[in-house]
Amino acid sequence: MTTGICRLCGEHKKLSFEHIPPRSAFNDHQRVFQTIEDRLLKNRSHSKFRRGLGKVTLCESCNSNTGSWYGEAFVNWTKQGFEWFNKIGEGALINLPYNIKPLNVLKQTLVMALAMAPEGSLNYHEDLRRFVLCKKLKYCPPHYRVHVYFCKGGQPRFSSGMAIMKVGVGGGASYIEGEIALPPFGYSITTPFGSHRSLADVENLCEITWFAKYNYDEKRNIYLQIPIRETHEPFPLDYRSTEDMEKHRRKR
Numbered sequence: 001m002t003t004g005i006c007r008l009c010g011e012h013k014k015l016s017f018e019h020i021p022p023r024s025a026f027n028d029h030q031r032v033f034q035t036i037e038d039r040l041l042k043n044r045s046h047s048k049f050r051r052g053l054g055k056v057t058l059c060e061s062c063n064s065n066t067g068s069w070y071g072e073a074f075v076n077w078t079k080q081g082f083e084w085f086n087k088i089g090e091g092a093l094i095n096l097p098y099n100i101k102p103l104n105v106l107k108q109t110l111v112m113a114l115a116m117a118p119e120g121s122l123n124y125h126e127d128l129r130r131f132v133l134c135k136k137l138k139y140c141p142p143h144y145r146v147h148v149y150f151c152k153g154g155q156p157r158f159s160s161g162m163a164i165m166k167v168g169v170g171g172g173a174s175y176i177e178g179e180i181a182l183p184p185f186g187y188s189i190t191t192p193f194g195s196h197r198s199l200a201d202v203e204n205l206c207e208i209t210w211f212a213k214y215n216y217d218e219k220r221n222i223y224l225q226i227p228i229r230e231t232h233e234p235f236p237l238d239y240r241s242t243e244d245m246e247k248h249r250r251k252r
Contacts, residue, residue, distance in 0.1 A: 020112045143192070
């Protein structure tokens with residue numbers, strides 16, 4: 001039994017395994033790949049997620065509640081994403097329709113980011129935790145940005161707690177609250193620094209933070225232009241193709 005501080009309610013309790021994304025969103029079997037911690041901190045080749053991607057960070061009550069509130073809507077959105085994922089071309093960027101519950105989808109995405117957060121960040125995320133634990137509360141805390149992309153090619157991505165800055169014209173800066181890539185979608189949850197743009201905007205990902213304007217359980221037809229990205233490296237917001245990485249190696 002694992003006990004600790006729940007990343008949602010902030011109480012010291014018995015913790016349960018949170019699937020990130022939910023188990024029914026095609027996250028129900030073992031994954032083996034290299035995480036950013038493997039590359040930078042532990043000097044190992046890969047991590048093994050035996051039950052699917054996830055962490056033991058939520059108490060049973062918060063895990064159950066958020067799953068019942070948001071899980072079904074998120075799985076439905078994911079299934080629609082897979083339908084388009086198998087039809088779109090490599091370079092396609094067109095408006096595609098989704099019949100979804102936007103607020104529910106957004107809140108499940110934020111639950112995923114909070115479940116990945118380090119224990120020491122609880123006070124910093126107090127307003128975000130309140131937002132996801134009150135299922136009918138609208139309008140996301142203003143300093144968070146949530147983006148989505150189709151991940152087609154590469155490996156899963158599962159990282160959080162990293163500051164990144166891009167210099168030069170059109171650059172930006174963000175703290176990565178979480179990036180999760182598991183087909184069909186990848187999600188980037190960032191907190192931009194000061195007046196800087198979110199790096200997810202710099203990378204032209206599709207922002208869905210505005211899903212927070214809808215009511216809980218409200219179903220809408222929404223058209224989104226979601227770009228296709230590759231995730232060959234474990235680093236968040238790195239979408240270089242294998243050809244791009246090979247060119248970079250040659251320039252060294």
